[in-house]
Amino acid sequence: MSKEKSPRKPTLFEVAARAGVSEITASRALRGSNMVTPETLQKVQQAAASLGYLRNRLAGALAGGPSNQVGVILPSLSNIVFPDVLKGLEDRLEHAGFHPVLGISNYDPQQEEQLIRNLLSWRPAGLVIAPSGMTDASRAMLSGADLPVVEIMDIDTDPVDMAVGMSHRGAGLAMARHLIARGYRRFAYVGHDITNDHRAAARLVGFKSGLTEAGLTLTGCVTLAEPSSVALGRRGLRMLLDSGDTLPDLVYFSNDDMAVGGVFHCMAAGIILPDQLAIAGFNGLEIGQSLPVALTTTASHRALIGETAAACILKRLAGEDTARMTDVGFSLVEGGTS
Amino acid sequence: MSKEKSPRKPTLFEVAARAGVSEITASRALRGSNMVTPETLQKVQQAAASLGYLRNRLAGALAGGPSNQVGVILPSLSNIVFPDVLKGLEDRLEHAGFHPVLGISNYDPQQEEQLIRNLLSWRPAGLVIAPSGMTDASRAMLSGADLPVVEIMDIDTDPVDMAVGMSHRGAGLAMARHLIARGYRRFAYVGHDITNDHRAAARLVGFKSGLTEAGLTLTGCVTLAEPSSVALGRRGLRMLLDSGDTLPDLVYFSNDDMAVGGVFHCMAAGIILPDQLAIAGFNGLEIGQSLPVALTTTASHRALIGETAAACILKRLAGEDTARMTDVGFSLVEGGTS
């Protein structure tokens, strides 16, 4: 860190001068335009290298050049789901030379609105958002911003522009039907904070409607107003079993973290899976499948959601047509816990 | 998405005109300068709101205003460690109105260099990087860029500017000493791809040097050239125990994911923990502590690393002095698996 008033970084002008061409030619050369002679190209590259030139994309983007930033708004990074989505997103974006600019809304519509405003003010090439109850102002900004916007996770509501995700209602429903077909009849539920996590809530709704189809209802239900975790699932199951309600054959957990906690409780309490109690989760996390007894669950294609969202943005930027809704689906994983 | 050639978004000029003030006054008002009359402020805000004005920070940053973007380069998002760090980082940055701009290096120095160049070209306010073998060019760019740079995770090497992390060598060493004091003597190791993950490698080095102090050596060692996972740990332990080497009292795993896999193997194989075999990991993940038998491990303060790194950037931007090296430490967690 030199202390001497940092000698301003070289600009395109310097590079151009050194290469003996005009600024615009240097610009084109460095951006890899094909209307520059190989010799010119080399001269410019050499000049740039020898000066330690570093492109200024602020200026470029302001002058009308493209941006390679994509705003990404997620509700949280604590829930493993979102890092997974982010990973898929990053992966695809990076291959195209783009960078995600991240904002975390903490499930708060106001914060979300603020983030949208902030990220949009950098004039990104696109925006990906896992919505947390967007305000009207949020929607207005997004539809007025004239850039590709992908709403991810859910496809249960109508998007401003595009949506990529799966039906959580459908996942809950499918699991209920599957388990009923397997012969289970007494179902209970253990869940985390479903006020914030409306996707978990949607799964529960779907699950219940599956039960209703078969003339059943939940025999027990514990929801704890905390973020999901293994410890919480463990605690939740203990509470459920201690509650004195009819003992269930199967407990549906709000997600795999919780379900793994349930499995641990059974192990510690000497409850034999799946004979004395069956367990099902949601997400298809690696941990669940590596348990001594693999977890029955629904695999959500988290990374795929990210990848697909990125692909939508990139396609749109390339001027191609894109689907308004993309359902990445889900898949039932029959483990040994049911 | 209006189809009509998107009527250019209103600029500060429009807002100023509407409010009956000059551009610069509007600018000051919207940025919350205190040298604007309350009445002027209100007029400008009203004008901005009624026009749906959206600040353009590209222009602002180019014109010399501050940036609120911080480049963040991580080697991966697959390893839970990095989402945790990112979470800490984001958290602190967001409170100050900053956004991380993310790049993933995939443990590749060339990609890392490319990312540095790319992110720097957006003239961010600072840069946080978990280095993966920085090239000379990378170092040169960072030291020439005249912005706060924090290298995170390790503090075992000399940073370009600042470093925040812990000593992985020290963590391995401390664990070895602890276990030896507890009476263990026959140690084996099960690890993942330590060519890429040089922090895991450093822990192993430290661990071994602890053994050496006591006149011991590893009785067995399995390393598998794959990313760490629960399944891999499970497989690794099975391989180790099947290898025919002297049976260890304790297996040190490269991290908690791996160690949890080891615990699962024991459960499935009927090996009693810790009597027949003890297990230790690294990271202090929630899952390890929620196992039927809590995992002995070293808690790394991942989110704290992120928070601290963010704090360093922010402090430096505020003109305050910052420590060149910050050791966030680690803590031994005595679980039931040893």
Place this chain on the structure above:
DNA sequence: TCACTGAATGACAGCGCTGTCAATCAGTGG
């Protein structure tokens, strides 16, 4: 009354780059 002060506002000149359109020039066919 008058210089003097400080608060509020404004004029101006870029920040560093790229889109647009014009200019240049070697090569081509008649």
Place this chain on the structure above:
DNA sequence: CCACTGATTGACAGCGCTGTCATTCAGTGA
């Protein structure tokens, strides 16, 4: 030899904002 074509190159004018340095003007004490 000349008009014509296509490949390169360049001049120019901003993109939308903010730092810097005036300017204005009400209020103040002598």
